[in-house]
Amino acid sequence: MSRPAIAHIRLDAFRHNYRVAKQCHGGKALAVIKANAYGHGAVHCAKSIEGEADGFAVACLEEALQLREAGISEPILLLEGFFEANELPDIVANDCWIVVHAQWQLEILLSAKLAQPLQVWLKMDSGMHRVGLSPSEYVQAFKRLNGHKNVAKLVLMSHFANADNLSSDHTLQQIEVFQNTIHELKQAINVETSLANSAAILGWQQAMRLSNTKTRWSRPGIMLYGANPIVQSSQVHVLKPVMQLTSKIISIRNIKKGDSIGYGSIFTAERDTTVGVVACGYADGYPRSAITGTPMAVDGKMTRLIGCVSMDMLFVDLTDIPAASIGSQVELWGNQVAANDVAKAAGTIAYELFCNVKRVHFQYFDASNI
Secondary structure, three states, X not given: OOOOOEEEEEHHHHHHHXXXXXXXXXXXXXXXXXXXXXXXXXXXXXXXXXXOOOEEEEOOHHHHHHHHHOOOOOOEEEXXXXXXXXXXXXXXXXXXXXXXXXXXHHHHHHHOOOOOOEEEEEEEOOOOOOOOEOHHHHHHHHHHHOOOOOEXXXXXXXXXXXXXXXXXXXXXXXXXXXXXXXXXXXXXXXOEEEXXXXXXXXXXXXXXXXOOOOOEEEOOOHHHHOOOOOOOOOOHHHOOOOEEEEEEEEEEEEEOOOOEEOHHHOXXXXXXXXXXXXXXXXXXXXXXXXXXXXXXXXXXXXXXXEOOOOOOOEEEEOOOOOOOOOOOEEEEEOOOOOXXXXXXXXXXXXXXXXXXXXXXXXXXXXXXXX
């Protein structure tokens, strides 16, 4: 019998969330499926919206090649561009789009001998200060790329640092920097643009629609997987969780008030307690930093994590679920237990939870095909 830890992936939910992203933003949308679709399976997720997606975004050429080898023909944007000049022939051959975010990339692209020109997404650092050209560099880069033989088309882009914080005006400041810079470029009046990530799509819709740009590309990421980066957003209810992480009870024991359990004995029972042991731990991707009280569900009933998460096992409080038994199903996150709530209790974010899931069995299903 195989180990019972399973990641159930709902492809119909992924497709639903993509449609929500497009509806909320109103323009074209590149589905961000980098890092193996945030741990969900890039090929499966891409195929679930094949023919519907305006395109996909990945981190690098290796991720794009995996999609091309699986038969995905939609546009694929490399969000980090290229790392070496010798990648460019494969980028051209596989019809990928590239982000240019640094001066060294610009110089290599302009001097390269390409079999055909590339679509280039020119990235501005409008205030995040991670990657991207400064506004002054951006103006010069645009002028050099516009009309160059190696450039088939230009798209102007930037990325938000604080769009998940609705009380911060930093997003509006970044929009203003972006707009003011591209307005210096008369040739850029009809050039397509891309600003909105998931948080901007869900929390800054009005600002996006008033951004006074032509065709706007959004880049939804975490929202495609059902986790909302803005908890207070009115759109939180329309997203559907894509991953349900489950396992089973493999041991049950009763401990007395004052007894401690697990490594470090960090949980001491304040009452007589029924403890279940679940076949899942940090080696599977469940965060070791999760604290006592982190929500989980057993046979559909909400309860809590107790004690320290081990490599392969963790503890669940069964005191108020007397019907629980060996083999009872435990939801670590998914349909009942929000990934955001688990992430908050563990001092992390849902992105990291999803990306860390491994060593479990992945089961894919599409309710719309049943």
